[in-house]
Amino acid sequence: MDSYGDLIAADDVLLFVNAAITSTGQREFHSDAGEQRLSLDFLHAYMLGNYRDLYAGVLALDINDHNAVLVIRHLLETSGEATAEQRRSEGRLIAARLATLPPQRVYGLFDALRRARVNNRRTRAIMRDWLSARPDAAFDAVKYRGGLKRALRHAHLAPATKELGAFVFAPLTRKRYETPLLETWRRAHYEQAALYELPYTAAEGFAAKHGISRKVFLERIAPRMTRLETLRLRDSAHRIGATGTPADLTRMPLTRLATYVLSLPVEERVRRRAELTHALESAAGRVAGPHRGSWGKVTAVLDDSFSTFGSVHKRRRPLAVALACHHLLAALADDYTGLWTSGRTDALLARPYGPTPLGRRILDALDTAPSRLVIVSDGWDNAPPGLAGEVLRVFRTRLDPERRTSIVHLNPVYDAADFDVRRLSPTVPTAGVRDAEDLPALVELAQFAEGRTGLAELITYMDTRATRMLDATHQERSR
């Protein structure tokens, strides 16, 4: 039997994990960026002050990059408060997480540490290790020149080679660089053809300097773009008539792809139906992997009410998560039914419109007698308010007390006022979701939110995840 304090601790951790998965400190449909940040900052301070070990352990879960950076920063800022043992385990977790973060985020973190005047020995060691593990120092020096320069200066590090040092701190003093990429960068100042061998973001500035037209630039730089850059610029390139290599949609991550699909006008979605559906299905299939078709009879209630528009910062994010979950669940289940709140049947044409009659949709879903019911919604059930909670409560207590149907609610939106994602009913576990790809792990995590498992199990779970993450990084290293 857990003590009262343990129950609260478990509750706090889950609450924080939900927040750290969903909130990115950006504006949401119901709250602005300021409220989100304020609310999130409080949670970070609270966790750090009360449960330092668990706070660090959260790094191993699927929290989003924004929060991972915040966690690492807070841990490093307060190194003095940690014991030697804590520092060792934190250090391993931080290193493992930094390895999976996108480099621009990490350079951003180093900048934030510099601004906060955090320069302890441990921070410098972490920066040194991360920088030495970067696969191509010259590439970093070209693409993240400012970030690298400030990081080197702040951590008192010597650049990998002498040439690199000159490149970063006094770039145009050399007549010639031995490293090909650095030499290309030097030549790009004077020679237009050279800039097309640089990474896209670095080349963009040179293109402006040389006055190259956007159309020509996008066509020729296309091979150098990353996957996401190609996806992002695909439509603006089309508009100005550039015909670069088209983005290979089947290789895109699922939720990104859903966002892209939803950004297209309806006519285009209808025209490219086969291509888009195939891309979504193959992305979902890749995520499902070995679990494909193993979830039994699944019914999903998917929210496409007006509030899934999100905000101008996170355009249609909640809807994109729902669309991605729709395809992922279709891949995971062997018998799948997806019900949209608006009553639409064609998922590809989803758009945020209308109220949220969740209660009725959940009833329709329960009519299909599923073994698993997944609800993807921001929890603003308003037609009528609170009905979904009542339906779920009556179903759990009266109609299905033996839990033949497992129900889970996934919520893509952090509710700043409540310091948690909005819940539908205390009888149904709610978990935050940012990328549909994490869905299987989140369903696992949501079981803890039901309050039937205690702190000990939760800690074991987090330790397992931490070991898994450390192993993965270790394997990566040894390869």
Added chain:
Amino acid sequence: MTTLDLTGLTTRPSQIWGGVRLVPLVRDEPVVDLRLNARLYEDTLGLVEIAPRHAYISYVPHGFVATWTGDGTPAAAYGTQLSADVDSLPTATMGLRIHRRMARREAKHRLRFLPMHLALEGYLALHFGGPTIAWEEWSQRAIRQGLSPRVEEAYAGAEVRGLADALRVFEIHPGQCGVMVYVSDALAAAFIVPHPDDYRALHASLLQDLYGELIHHYALLMPPVQDFRARVPDTEIRSLAQLRTAVTEQERTWAQFHDTTMATELLEQEHTWQSVHRMGRFTLSRFLPRFRPKQGNHIGEAITDDLGRIAYLKTFRLSESQVRRGHLLSRLAAHDWHLADTAAELGLSDDQLGLRLDSAGFGFLLRQDVLDGYRKQRRT
């Protein structure tokens, strides 16, 4: 026809945000032969998708500003207008001189409203023409110009705290043709249009609408309102079908509660109607409440069809002092503006009524020497 007939409109569950409650009204079947003037749609292009239009009568809500005039200068519709074909110009407009800076600030494809005080002034002037019989006590100005110009104070929707956010996060129902706006559960306004597309185009215009001081103060001072959350009694339920019945019952209960309890002051109060214009099967009328002091009183404009059902409705909640003024004016009007008769009905003496008119802001209606005489009587 004395009360409002909302046949064809169903009440849907309310959505709240802070102190503001918005109750959507959904039409089972949209009215297709009365539509918003096409020129207003032109102004909102890009904002709304427009279904094919077969309307042969169009309307322009009161106070809408658009380039009605031939020379391209903006003008405001003075009173709601009906016209025989979809894009003809309204006849009664009021020219506006918009300062260059003000005009530039406004987005290009945005519906615009009259400067607010002008619109409300218009409302009251439309309702009260001034003395009908030139009794000797009334001043020349009152007889020649009536009540106009009178300045009434009201707050623009943008000044009502929380209303902007409430309208922004409101999820419009499919087929929604109207909304009732409550602030701290006091009915602030009712707005109904014939077609969902029109509603979609005009939803945001509620923010540029007028609200009385009561609404403004409620929004500022009162705590957030509570949701009427659904409650399903679970003792009787044995199957999903029974649960479904209970859910339907919940929805019905709310609609009934709203129509018979929350909106009574508008729906069940008798109004004095004045028909303004008839075109095809539609009638444009204005209505006044009975001016019952210390209760919610709403004035408004409505377009009704041949069966008396509301096709278009816009109301404004009068503030307490406006109700008092309206009460005085309606009593005066009932007695053909005869002071002594009115005073007798209200149980006052002549001079008391005269001073009451003065303190209500109608002193200019009385001849100066008469008013001075009343004041002197009071002093002695």
